[in-house]
Amino acid sequence: MAHAVKHSTEVAPQIHLIQVPIPYPFKYVNCYLLKGEGAVLVDCALDTPEARPGLEAALAEHGLSFADLDQVVLTHHHPDHYGLCGLIEAYGPKVGMLDLEKERGHIFWTQDQRMMREGMALFARHGVTGEVLQGLEEEMRATRQRVHPAQNPQTFHDGETLQLAGMSFRVIWTPGHADGHAMFLRESDGVLLAGDQILERISPNIGIWAYSFPNPLALYLESLEKTARLGAKVAFTGHYGPIQDIPGRCRELAQHHQERLAHLRGLMGGEAKTAWALSLELFPGNLNLAQRRFAWSETLAHLEYLVAEGSAQRLEGQPVRYTL
Numbered sequence: 001m002a003h004a005v006k007h008s009t010e011v012a013p014q015i016h017l018i019q020v021p022i023p024y025p026f027k028y029v030n031c032y033l034l035k036g037e038g039a040v041l042v043d044c045a046l047d048t049p050e051a052r053p054g055l056e057a058a059l060a061e062h063g064l065s066f067a068d069l070d071q072v073v074l075t076h077h078h079p080d081h082y083g084l085c086g087l088i089e090a091y092g093p094k095v096g097m098l099d100l101e102k103e104r105g106h107i108f109w110t111q112d113q114r115m116m117r118e119g120m121a122l123f124a125r126h127g128v129t130g131e132v133l134q135g136l137e138e139e140m141r142a143t144r145q146r147v148h149p150a151q152n153p154q155t156f157h158d159g160e161t162l163q164l165a166g167m168s169f170r171v172i173w174t175p176g177h178a179d180g181h182a183m184f185l186r187e188s189d190g191v192l193l194a195g196d197q198i199l200e201r202i203s204p205n206i207g208i209w210a211y212s213f214p215n216p217l218a219l220y221l222e223s224l225e226k227t228a229r230l231g232a233k234v235a236f237t238g239h240y241g242p243i244q245d246i247p248g249r250c251r252e253l254a255q256h257h258q259e260r261l262a263h264l265r266g267l268m269g270g271e272a273k274t275a276w277a278l279s280l281e282l283f284p285g286n287l288n289l290a291q292r293r294f295a296w297s298e299t300l301a302h303l304e305y306l307v308a309e310g311s312a313q314r315l316e317g318q319p320v321r322y323t324l
């Protein structure tokens with residue numbers, strides 16, 4: 001008999017992990033099927049030739065197709081978590097996200113021409129030029145092809161208790177990685193569906209984009225404290241493995257950002273530099289264009305944090321430069 005690959009694993013009662021392959025360095029996005037009274041999918045990968053069949057095969061193990069889901073609930077609007085939601089919605093399930101994420105994240109996909117223009121203007125304002133700028137535009141257009149925006153997203157709010165497949169989950173707003181990033185806490189047993197708020201092996205990208213809050217790093221550091229205080233027993237995250245010591249991981253991530261801020265200040269002693277130039281120093285090495293984009297946005301977020309706390313200056317101009 002052929003050996004069947006199992007596409008999903010029950011990681012907690014009625015919570016099934018589905019690891020969907022994605023074309024990013026972390027290789028998989030973790031989606032979660034909640035299966036109790038009904039079926040709800042938390043996060044849904046993006047539309048690649050591997051991801052969609054992978055997700056469908058996992059659902060089929062449970063005798064489900066997209067049409068059988070009650071709803072898809074999203075932690076945030078990034079393509080690896082959101083991309084297939086409009087396609088699944090077309091089969092009938094509702095798509096739910098935090099009210100703030102609909103206003104501030106979902107629009108990245110529905111107002112994509114404006115977002116592209118503003119995004120390119122921000123890259124240019126912060127020192128990206130020529131071929132790199134053109135490459136970033138092509139890369140963003142390619143990603144857009146893999147995303148199907150929800151047509152009629154439903155919203156929930158911070159602190160609301162949702163009934164998902166017959167289970168109660170409290171919504172916890174944790175801005176930083178995305179303005180409207182949400183986690184879902186099953187209070188009955190302390191299981192936290194944490195999205196990309198905390199990750200096991202890497203620090204989630206905290207970046208500034210044309211459409212994001214002006215100081216996402218300050219918000220993220222607050223969100224880490226909020227996450228640490230929840231008393232959750234285990235976090236099932238958007239990438240990599242589960243996290244048992246949630247307060248410990250929150251402390252490590254906060255510490256990591258303090259070290260990065262100190263490192264960045266160390267690079268800023270001499271003449272004023274652009275965020276792009278500083279990102280090449282802060283993240284040296286051979287990064288592809290997508291990774292360079294993240295490195296730039298992460299650097300910019302750290303620079304704006306320093307400016308907001310008064311320990312660095314932003315020199316307006318085209319391009320904008322930063323100095324101590």
Ligand SMILES: [Zn+2]
Pocket residue numbers: 029078080081196238239
């Ligand atoms: Zn992610």
